[in-house]
Amino acid sequence: MKELAGRLAALDPDAGAAMQVITYFDRLLEGRAGLAALVRGAAVLTGHPVRLADEPHRVFVRVDAEGRRMDGGGLPDPAWPSAPLEPDGPPALWLERPGPAGVVEAMVLERASAAIRTVLVRTRGWAHEAAPDQAMTEVLLDAAAPRGARLRAARRLGLDVAGRARAVALAGGAARVQAVDATRPDAVDAGDERAGIGPAVPVADLPESLAAARTALRFTAEGTDRDPGPRVVHADRLGGLAVLASAVGPDTEPVPDVRALERAVAAAPWMLVTLDAVATGSSLRAAAAAINVHHSTLQDRLAGAEHELGWSVHDPQGRLRLQLALALRRLHRTA
Amino acid sequence: MTPSSSSSRADRMPPPPFDPELAAALEVIREHVPPSIRLETLDTMRQLRRQLGPSDEDLRRDGAFDVTERRVPGPQGAPDVSLLICRPTGATAPLPAVYYVHGGGMIMGDNRTGIEEPLDWARELGLVLVSVEYRLAPDHPHPAPVEDCYAGLVWTAGNAAELGIDPDRLIVAGTSAGGGLAAALALMVRDRGGPTPAGQVLLCPMLDDRNETPSSHQMEGLGIWDRNSNDTGWTALLGESRGGPDVSPYAAPARAEDLSGLPPTFIDVGSAETFRDEDVAYATRIWQAGGQAELHVWPGGFHGFDMLAPHAALSQDARAARLRWLRRLLEG
Numbered sequence: 001m002k003e004l005a006g007r008l009a010a011l012d013p014d015a016g017a018a019m020q021v022i023t024y025f026d027r028l029l030e031g032r033a034g035l036a037a038l039v040r041g042a043a044v045l046t047g048h049p050v051r052l053a054d055e056p057h058r059v060f061v062r063v064d065a066e067g068r069r070m071d072g073g074g075l076p077d078p079a080w081p082s083a084p085l086e087p088d089g090p091p092a093l094w095l096e097r098p099g100p101a102g103v104v105e106a107m108v109l110e111r112a113s114a115a116i117r118t119v120l121v122r123t124r125g126w127a128h129e130a131a132p133d134q135a136m137t138e139v140l141l142d143a144a145a146p147r148g149a150r151l152r153a154a155r156r157l158g159l160d161v162a163g164r165a166r167a168v169a170l171a172g173g174a175a176r177v178q179a180v181d182a183t184r185p186d187a188v189d190a191g192d193e194r195a196g197i198g199p200a201v202p203v204a205d206l207p208e209s210l211a212a213a214r215t216a217l218r219f220t221a222e223g224t225d226r227d228p229g230p231r232v233v234h235a236d237r238l239g240g241l242a243v244l245a246s247a248v249g250p251d252t253e254p255v256p257d258v259r260a261l262e263r264a265v266a267a268a269p270w271m272l273v274t275l276d277a278v279a280t281g282s283s284l285r286a287a288a289a290a291i292n293v294h295h296s297t298l299q300d301r302l303a304g305a306e307h308e309l310g311w312s313v314h315d316p317q318g319r320l321r322l323q324l325a326l327a328l329r330r331l332h333r334t335a
Numbered sequence: 336m337t338p339s340s341s342s343s344r345a346d347r348m349p350p351p352p353f354d355p356e357l358a359a360a361l362e363v364i365r366e367h368v369p370p371s372i373r374l375e376t377l378d379t380m381r382q383l384r385r386q387l388g389p390s391d392e393d394l395r396r397d398g399a400f401d402v403t404e405r406r407v408p409g410p411q412g413a414p415d416v417s418l419l420i421c422r423p424t425g426a427t428a429p430l431p432a433v434y435y436v437h438g439g440g441m442i443m444g445d446n447r448t449g450i451e452e453p454l455d456w457a458r459e460l461g462l463v464l465v466s467v468e469y470r471l472a473p474d475h476p477h478p479a480p481v482e483d484c485y486a487g488l489v490w491t492a493g494n495a496a497e498l499g500i501d502p503d504r505l506i507v508a509g510t511s512a513g514g515g516l517a518a519a520l521a522l523m524v525r526d527r528g529g530p531t532p533a534g535q536v537l538l539c540p541m542l543d544d545r546n547e548t549p550s551s552h553q554m555e556g557l558g559i560w561d562r563n564s565n566d567t568g569w570t571a572l573l574g575e576s577r578g579g580p581d582v583s584p585y586a587a588p589a590r591a592e593d594l595s596g597l598p599p600t601f602i603d604v605g606s607a608e609t610f611r612d613e614d615v616a617y618a619t620r621i622w623q624a625g626g627q628a629e630l631h632v633w634p635g636g637f638h639g640f641d642m643l644a645p646h647a648a649l650s651q652d653a654r655a656a657r658l659r660w661l662r663r664l665l666e667g
Contacts, residue, residue, distance in 0.1 A: 020363045027362050031355025037648065041359065044646040067646025 017104045021045060025111040035059060035119055040067040042093065042112040046105045049096040050112075051076065054085060056156050057120055081105060083113040085120070086155055087162070092116075120158040121179045122189075133157060141167055141175055143207035154203045167198035167210035169217040175210055192231065194220050199236040212236075215245045218334040219327060228276035229330065241327055248331040257309075257325040258332065264308035271308075274301050278313055279323045350553045351607045354635030360644035361558065361637060370556055371563035372440065374473070374571065381443050388447040394421055399458060407490040410482040417468040418487050419446045421454060422499060423461055431504035431665050432463040434491055434532070436484050436520070438511030438639070440541070440560065440568035441472045449510050449642060452654060456661055463500050465491050469516070473571035477586040480572070481519045485529070488520055492530030504665060506534045511560070511610075511639060512568065514540025518588040518617070525596050534599045534664050536657065539610055539638055540617070543589035544569040545578050548612035558607055558637035565609050589613050595624035601660045602628060603653060605636025631656055 024045065028037055035052060039061045043050040051062040051073065062070045073096070076082070081101035082091035093113045095105060124133060139145050139153040154161050157177065164180040171194050180200040181187060188197055196217030198209030212235035219238065221229025235242070254262075265272045273291055278298075281287030288298040302313060312318045353361065372380055394402045401422045406415040423430065433456060437448040446468040457464040469483035488507065495502035509517030514537040521535045546569060551562040569577045569587075576582055584591035600621055604614040611632065618630035633640070633653050641650035 024359045024363050027359035028355055031353075031358050033355040033359070037356045040356070040646050040648070068651065 018107055021104065021107050021111055025115045029115050029118055032122075033119075034123075035116060036061050036063070036069070038112055038115050038119065039063050039093075042095070042108050043067055045108045046095055048105075049073075051094045051096060052092060052116060053094065054092045054116075054120070055090075057124055057158065059120070081109060083109040085113055085117045085158060086160065089155060117158055117160075124158065137175065137177055140177060140203075141206055141210045143211075147204055150206070151204060154206075159203055161203050163203060164200045165203050165206060165209070166200045167206050167213045169196040169198070169210060169213035170194070171217070171220075175213070177206060188234070194222065194231045195233075196220060197232060197234045209235075212242075215242055218245055218331055221330065225273045228273045229280075229326070244324075244327065245331055248328055250332060250334070252332070254332060255325075255328065257311075257321055258328050260309050260311075261322075261325040261329055264305055267308050268301075268304065270301060271305060274298070275305060275313070275322060276326060278302065279319060279326055284314075348549065348553055350557055352635055353558070353607050353637060354633075354640075354647065354649050356647040357635060357637060357640050357644055357649060360647065364643060370558055370561045372560070373563065373567050374442075377442060377567075388445065389451065394419075394447075394450075394454065396454065396458065398424060400424060400454070400464075407487060407494075410479075410486045413479070413482070413486075414470075416483045416487045416490075417446065418491065419450070419464075419466040419468070420498065421450075421457060421464040421466075423457065423463070426461065426499065429495070429499055429501040430461055430463050431506070431533070432465060432491070432495075432498070432500040433457065433536075434488055434505060434507050434520075435464060435466040436469070436507070436509035436513035436516045437466065438509070438513045438541075439471070440564060441480060441512045441515075441572045442568055443471065444512075449513075452642075452657075453508060455654075456658060459658060460661060460665060462665075463498060465498075472568070473574075476574060477572050477583065481516055481523070481585050484516050484520055485523050488524070488532075489529055502530065504533050505530065506536060506661070506664070507532045508536035508538070509540065510538040510642075512541045514538050515542050515588060518542060519585045521597050521600075522588055522591055523585055532598050534601065534661075535597065536601045536661070537603075537614070537617075538657070539604045539608065540588075540602065540614055541565070541568065541610060542587060542617055543613040544573055544582050544587040545589075546609075547578075548609075548616075550611035550613075551609045554607060554609050558605075558609075559640075559643070560609055560638040562609055589617060593624065594620045595626060597621060597624075597626050599664060600626065600628040601657065603631040603633065603656070605638060605640055606632050606634050607636060608638040610638065629660055 024041055028041060039050050039052045040063050043063045043065055044067050047065050049064045053060050062073055064070055076094045079098050081095040081099040083093045084090060085092045093109055095101060095109060101109060136153040136156045140150050151161050159165055159179055163182060166178050166180060168176045168178055178189060185200055196213040198213030201209045216233040216235040216238060219233045220231055221227045223229065223231040277287040277291045281290055284298060285295060288295045306312050311321055313322050391402050394400060401424050403420050405418045405420055407418055409416045433453050435450060435453045437444045437446055439448055446466040450466050453464050456462060467484050467487040470479045492502050492505060507517045507520050517535055518537050518540055521532060523529060524531055546562050546565050551565065555561050573582060573586060582590050602614055602618045604611050615632060618628045621628040633649050636649055641653045644650055
């Protein structure tokens with residue numbers, strides 16, 4: 001990018017260049033550009049070849065000053081300016097020319113390495129866990145592992161150990177870790193997998209987040225007609241329901257409302273999805289729309305349901321009983 | 336939904352997103368390249384372009400090319416035309432040649448504008464590069480620019496032996512407004528019985544003065560060379576007659592009724608630019624007329640994206656595709 005690089009070189013480092021470097025990498029991240037685009041950006045903005053050599057993630061990207069991919073190149077020269085991907089990690093991003101880095105070059109290395117870390121966390125830390133990363137994740141989430149080992153695992157996974165993260169519990173006992181973006185602490189990359197989402201905690205406290213995430217997972221459902229309910233449940237939105245989770249499991253005796261609910265569900269194939277819609281809908285009309293039946297059909301069904309249940313679901317108290325019975329029914333099926 | 340020739344801003348569809356790498360580059364250069372260019376800002380833009388032009392030293396590429404500037408006869412009763420000629424040093428046999436027409440919206444640029452890439456082709460494939468200087472609108476409206484280009488082409492073909500050019504392998508090429516002029520040259524040569532080019536390379540060409548395609552509406556105020564700039568360029572070239580019933584196909588090749596009998600054609604364009612729809616339509620009409628054309632629409636590309644951000648992956652791929660087409664055409 002001769003034009004872009006030329007303009008930056010001509011700029012006073014104290015004035016516009018800083019803003020432009022920041023803008024460039026911010027936009028790449030916003031556009032969800034990949035690692036190669038970030039390394040290319042560093043190369044063309046500095047006018048020198050740049051390499052990203054990150055052993056833990058098995059990543060190697062090397063481009064020349066025009067942004068063309070190159071392979072090999074031997075070992076990095078320790079005299080080259082470099083940047084780690086995490087504060088006390090080994091150098092990973094190299095500017096291939098003898099140091100020291102100029103003001104703008106140092107800024108490019110800093111912004112590029114931060115952006116690369118973000119992409120690695122996004123692509124490797126969440127969706128596509130490689131096998132060695134899986135082992136690291138297990139250490140990071142293991143309450144019995146020493147704190148030092150957990151923090152080392154966090155660094156290997158590219159997490160900022162001074163930052164926050166949340167655990168995500170998946171069906172079958174699997175778990176993931178998701179870094180929390182400090183500028184968007186409430187954003188959760190939930191996808192559509194059935195998952196319990198743990199609260200955001202300091203990285204060292206992730207085992208606690210996982211415990212809460214597993215509790216949240218027990219409240220999830222397949223989200224189908226046979227098993228209606230939410231596929232994703234956030235631990236920090238459970239409120240008082242979390243208390244029920246510790247009191248109820250597969251071996252506890254169901255309360256009469258749960259037995260009544262089971263009887264009702266056995267009575268008609270539409271029962272469970274209808275009751276779930278009524279329990280979670282903002283009104284009966286909304287519930288009818290959610291399951292695609294006419295309002296009068298819903299009224300007919302509810303007359304039958306209330307007969308089986310033994311209580312009315314038309315008033316708030318009745319709907320609370322129904323919500324609790326549905327939640328308890330899920331909790332009885334998982335430990 | 337049927338694309339309407341009279342779609343207004345109110346009913347336009349959202350624009351396709353820019354490629355992330357191009358979007359980042361665009362934001363950094365934003366203040367230097369506004370999406371809308373008007374006549375009032377033309378002087379500033381012309382100055383900026385001049386500063387970016389390569390020197391003779393740049394063009395020689397460490398001795399790889401002999402560089403000469405040659406004045407040749409212009410159209411009847413008009414001044415001479417200046418041709419910039421870059422010839423690989425040491426070559427003895429007649430070489431294929433690219434006759435290049437620069438861009439700049441009919442209102443900017445000179446025969447050094449944007450010739451780095453054609454010079455790359457020349458280096459890679461062993462070509463002579465001839466780049467034509469043509470008079471610019473609004474000082475010199477249609478047909479001055481295209482007739483200058485035509486006069487230069489006729490002279491180049493007629494003096495091929497002296498230039499060391501194989502006249503059977505002379506390709507016309509142009510970028511943006513130059514792409515439109517190169518397309519017009521192919522039409523003029525066909526209609527006037529002039530020197531038939533071996534191919535035409537139309538890079539994001541400016542073809543249609545009507546400026547009413549869905550893409551021209553979609554991209555208003557965005558990217559590079561939006562419909563306001565386009566209006567500026569076409570109005571400078573055509574004045575009152577722009578968009579009217581009497582525009583010559585040699586000014587706006589999209590107006591040609593007949594696109595048969597054209598040489599093999601390469602057309603490329605970005606999906607996020609004003610010219611997308613007119614360029615795709617031009618390729619389609621060449622096929623419909625029984626011609627040969629290769630069309631590339633680069634997703635998320637703004638106008639001239641590979642010149643402003645040549646490092647981007649999309650730019651590298653776009654340039655590689657052009658080189659591959661040229662290699663196929665010339666080497667078979």
